[in-house]
Amino acid sequence: MSSTTKTLELLAYFTPAQPEIGLSQLCRQAGRDKATTYRHLQALEDAGFVEQNPATKHYRLGPALLQLAQIREETVPRKAGAETVLDGLVDTTGETAHVSVLSGTTVYPLVSRESQHHSTRAIIDVQSFPLHATASGLCALAFGPSGLWPAAVARLQVFTGRTIATEDALRQTVEAVRHSGFGRSDRCYEDDIQGVSAPVFDQSGRFAGAVSVACVASRFSPSLEAKVKENLIEASRDITRNWGGTVPAEIEAAWATSLSRSNVLESTS
Template sequence: MQLAQIREATVPRKEGARHALAALADATGETAHATVLSGQTLYGLCECESPRHAIRAVIDLNTFPLHATASGLCALAFGPEDLLCVAAQDLERFTANTPTDTDGLTSLVDAARATGIGRAYKSYAEETYGLSAPVFDQTGQFAGAVAVASVATRFTPKLEQTILAELIIAAREITRNWGGVIPAHVEAAWAHSVKQSNAMEPAS
């Protein structure tokens, strides 16, 4: 009975994310994936790898560390307030860049809240740079995140511009498919982030 209820709850969400993930992977050439928050745990929902590169990020997580992944930082920034306390209780070090103290984690969460984008630079895996955006459901609350896991060695300002723009498109589509609406303050943060990214692009 419990498994049937879980399937009933998750399958529509998978269907609501798959098209957006395929488009995101195609546009960026990187691995796109979605997560859902259930209670105090962030679960992997589905992913899509781009065939553009032979070397690409592989998502092999069932649950995502809140402190060490881009999706986790989105959950801390836009999800329930008590999540930060939960994350602070287990700041496991995965790489040299993993935040392992509350101040460092809070700084990353504040940055995600201000920009509307979670960023994890080699904090879970040495070879991966992750960017994520929050998605919302019919309750108006944070429901999960959509993210791009890029191979760190090919992450450039130009690729960052592309990922940011396409992430926002995907987050809007998934949110709409899940019956939600992007909050105004998140839209404003995204607009500022895209503007800043464009301004940092060197003139040709």
């Protein structure tokens, strides 16, 4: 692992829950040497990626990130093109929703909106979505570049009692996702969360990310699932359009069969 990678990994310890961290504490959390960590922080500070709170000497994320994020958003204006759609999705489903983007072999959160309808709700606070254990990740495996497969298999970390743990099981699940047009994570990543997601595409027609709804598992009824899926389809079409793409015909077809089957189920039950 390069020294640069180790340095950049330090940034992941700065979260909304813990926005400022002292040197010693960061060493403990990262399991690194103090001298090394200090030098790493110096490098980050030189670049404006972290700064020190002058009062406490604790480190926090720096202002250079704002500039770079600004340029990123001007380059690939995805966040703006997802926000309003996400608001609508949260309104109609009453559940927490988020949009993630694929970059390299990692699925990153882009925007998330928490529902205000229920007192219990899902909170999205992760650095990246594991490919094998989240609805977004499964979408990426099913509809993204084939290069993701080895990356997923190499990191089959177990999060809950239901996490997919073998390559075979993963292959079957991904196949089901391809068939239905929806990613599903039934308490695979967090114990009480049911995730459902639909793929989103960009101007080149490639898989670009996913739009997802995270439901508290105890609330997840067949009727909620049907509603969520209907709205996800709309949301995926809208975001895809905003990102300059169109939903591939085979995805639309998968959604159509998938929905009609669940409608039959619905009406006969």
